[in-house]
Amino acid sequence: MRSPLLSTCLTGALALGLVACSAGPARDGGDPVTDPPTGTTGEGHGAVTGAEELAEPRLGLTTIDPSGVVHHLDLLDEGVTELGSVGAPSAVSTDGRYLFAETPDGLEVVDSGVWTWDHVDHFHHYRADPRLLGTVEGDGAATVATTNLSTSGSTGVHFAGSGDAVLLDTEALSRGELRERFRLEGEPGPGMVVPVGSSALVTEGRGDQTTLVGRTADGDETGLREACPHASGTITTRVGAVVGCADGARLATVVDDELVVERIPYPAGSTAAPATSFDNREGRPTVAALAGSEGVWLLDTRARAWTLLPAATPLAHVTAVDDEDQRLLALAQDGRVLVLDGSTGAIEAETAPLVADSLAAGRVPTLIADQQRAYLSAPVEGKLYEIDPADDARVARVFETAAEPAFVAETGR
Template identity: 85%
Template sequence: MRSPLLSTCVAGALALGLVACSTGPTADGTGTGPTADAPTGGSGDGHGAVAGAEELPEPRLGLTTIDPSGTVGHLDLLDGSVTGLGSVGAPTAVSTDGRYLFAETGDGVEVVDSGAWTWDHVDHFHYYRAEPRLLGTVEGDGPATVATTNLSTSGSTGVHFAGSGDAVLLDTEALSRGELRERFRLDGDPGDGMVVPVGSFALVTEGRGDRTTLVGRTADGDETGLRETCPDAAGTITTRVGAVVGCSDGARLATVVDDELVVERIPYPQGATAAPATAFDNREGRPTVAALAGSEGVWLLDTRARAWTLLPAPTPLAHVTAVDDADQRLLALARDGRVLVLDGGTGAIVAETAPLVADSLAAGRTPTLIADQQRAYLSAPVEGMLHEIDPADDARVARSFETGTEPAFVAETGR
């Protein structure tokens, strides 16, 4: 379904069949504002530069897509150009850190380097562009859970394969040079699990259900001696403060203090009966994250304050993400296909779009909703569209891009 807000179309088809339709200006693409927190995941030395990369005066934001057959394309949000990046195996899931796409396929996890990234140096940012490329496959069996940090040229990336139980820690700096290098690969029991990078360490899950334990590991795979219970571990995200892991009794926040891995418990509020958070999302790197609390509402976790807030859901929701701006807004995808701007204090609807993705949701194809500082991006798999939304301007649809293929998986890259 196309938005009734769209009024003009750029004539002619771009490569790969993308056609841009616009009712507003191009997103300015500025990054997240500085805070007092240091970025997690690696040292600031080098400012994210990689040999052969070009440093830019502003981020080169784009939408990198993978269709059901594995065809990879990249839409440049600054000039509207579209580039084909090759193909991977038919994906069943895709994760991203804002530069790389980790596509789960029949062979394992195939890694796509979009060639665009931002280095967060706390009080300022550095922006880079290099040649995009396909980096190869991390071999593994069964569904994969990928955990990333906010830095794409240092630190590590974690991959856990449910079919085999293998726990893999990838060298992210090596990825930035075009190499797939495993820091460690540990045997485990088949089933769900996680490998969560935290600075030069990682947390690896052991056990299942209410007996799940987070085990601290060095980059070489050796145990640090840290073992922290995390019943029914599900969901992880990295903020400016540290790495979050969801547990049925709250969350665990992992940081590095004086070169030691530390885990803090953040329990749910006393008496809370809402379903626990099992998947987190936010504007990349910001301290506050959001998650659905079953059908009852929305959980907000402020990792700076180490505190949860439960908000009522104004309507049934399919997804929620924390913008974490001065107005503490949230973005949500309603189950009827609308994108909602929510008040972060009350959960009330501040603004909304038309039902942009009703057909996709009806077909069981959950769209991707991405928040950055200025705009939001929504994929419409069945409708064959990508939408750019201005949450601060009454949820106006600023631009839409008609795709010649289904945008099954979408990541905003360059941020």
Template identity: 85%
Template sequence: MRSPLLTTCLLGTLALGLTACSTDTSPGDDPAAGTTADETGASGEGHGAVAGAEELAEPRLGLTTIDPSGTVAHLDLLDEGVVELGSVDAPTAVETDGRYLFAETAGGLEVVDSGVWTWDHGDHFHYYRADPRLLGTVEGDGAATVATTNLSTSGSTGVHFAGSGDAVLLDTEALSRGELRERFRLDGEPGTGMVVPVGSYALVTEGRGEATTLVGRTADGDETGLREACPDASGTITTRVGAVVGCSDGALLATVADDELVVERIPYPAGSTPSSGGTAAPATAFDNREGRPTVAGLAGSAGVWLLDTRARAWTLLPAPTPLVTVTAVDDADQRLLALARDGRVLVLDGATGQVVAETAPLVADSLAAGRTPTLIADQQRAYLSAPVEGRLYEIDAADGARIARSFETAGEPAFVAETGR
């Protein structure tokens, strides 16, 4: 059933350019302030705490946006307040780990700290808030491929610059203190590549196309001796189980066991992809609700790939209509969220691929103009950017894809990240 669009309401103007029209109450009250971490970061027993950060009773979720000129703003989803955080150079792409925004610019990769994050401790979570800030630029040439983990105060973040071939591993704990520190920077050949953090290790691509190999390295850049073939390596994501790297013949799942880097191969089902006589294209990008074990990716025009990293198994679902992007909610109902080429957001059954709910065409103008919206799956809601329409949508996927809230923006929300998760 199609949910109606949000009833039109008169939009006032906030000082910094965002205002909200709401069809229900905000998701929660202002979280109670907790303790402040001391200089040793001992608050919360070090579970994601850093000096000066405030521990909260619930996540301080927000939407952090960067417009085409580089202006960075943060919308607090609890009180709907907006703060302008500063500006970066005009970005061409942005990646996020749920706290930091990594903006690809002409000078390299500029890093924005939203100041809100969640520490996933497996059976429970810790929530924090600190002052947002712009952390500076990781210098590099050409398009930057960024690979993150699910923890924003420990481990590493990987960056590969296509123009120079430089492979960089950033110290994420240093980022949480406001420092840009490179664990290693390795020379490479220009072209696409990846640096994928896995615990205290990293996987770095070598070669191109059918000859692509993933090489295991320590945080200092030394080789571990692990080398795994990954033809046409493309797409990476970290789940609760481990780090996924897409290959044309399946995926590699990287974990750390007994302090050693371990890689498992998860091949596509026989007869499914062109290399084995099928028609489903390999997935070249993956997305999910952060930290969950199942990820989703498009199988070209043939459908949707689901990879369950816990079961080490692929599932190919038919696409009900041509899709632009897809993400796995991975909840009790195994739902998927997808953006259709006509601008609708679809809620799909994860077992059959059938549409169980949908919105009206919310972002048809953006898609027609070649401005791809961002679709984000959360535990409670979904968020959709509408660059040309100048809006941000909050969607209740569990309630018939109902539009819960709509935020009008003064400028184009070219790049959007949900932060605090």
């Protein structure tokens, strides 16, 4: 395998944020699939009044610095735009269009203005004016759960400080409105609100007594109650919504207009730590998670099956590319980005230690996979890297940043 060294970028940083060096924009057209995306309405194709439909996705990297200033880097023309400011963020979540920034005021929402509508056998790509949408009020850490569609369905938010469970109307977000479908009072502490079609799963209880409760879009109970001890981590795949539990995962889908939850237990005899955070190339059926220090968990939501892979080196993060080669991307604790064989866990390619200083400072970078490229933030180093996993983990482009890219999302996908 080859470990390419990063070529020197001599350009200076623009006042507004980012400068690119090297060449070759990335594009992610998506894969033909057979499963309908969770929450698809079948209407509108993701169009919003005033938005321009594009022939290909307008991918970008939207960043928020420690003070809350938001920048957007267009990966096609490498132009940079300052979108405004939010409060100083402590965490950021995304669905590929919106950034949900946890700030002292609550959860502030940024619309990047670029998105893709997944219509099963083809895709529609849009661009509109980016904007700051306002704040969802709440106390304490905010856990956000999104779907793969940014103009329909719902977005779930749980505030640990108050215990409030909130379901946002995502279609209203696409029109620039913050509208709550429901807000339920709960017990302070960790929790989740997981959107599934027109319904949601809301956690109740704590620890090994945690239960997933089915709720309608109005907040009424559906009658579904499913035990999920130590619920932690959620992601929406091509098949349905995944929730991590101490004894495996719960896969939530809608069957004949009814919310259904299936149990996917860990393999018998497994002693590896449970998955508590999932990541993948957006919408794909397979997701990856760290299995503590023992390796990597892969969950195939189509096959309803787990696979435990050994880790060749200590890892900080892992994500499933879920392409024809079943590759994984991982961030090693020494700062390298690794391309892993999805069947064995073996290292197929690697970069130099690009983010060693960030990891040493406790600033865990963001690693993002799309169909063609991977993107890695380097908060302390002040860079954003574009990596080609299919070409020996070659560093394709480097973007210098004028301010620390504390949080980054790939938008437009």
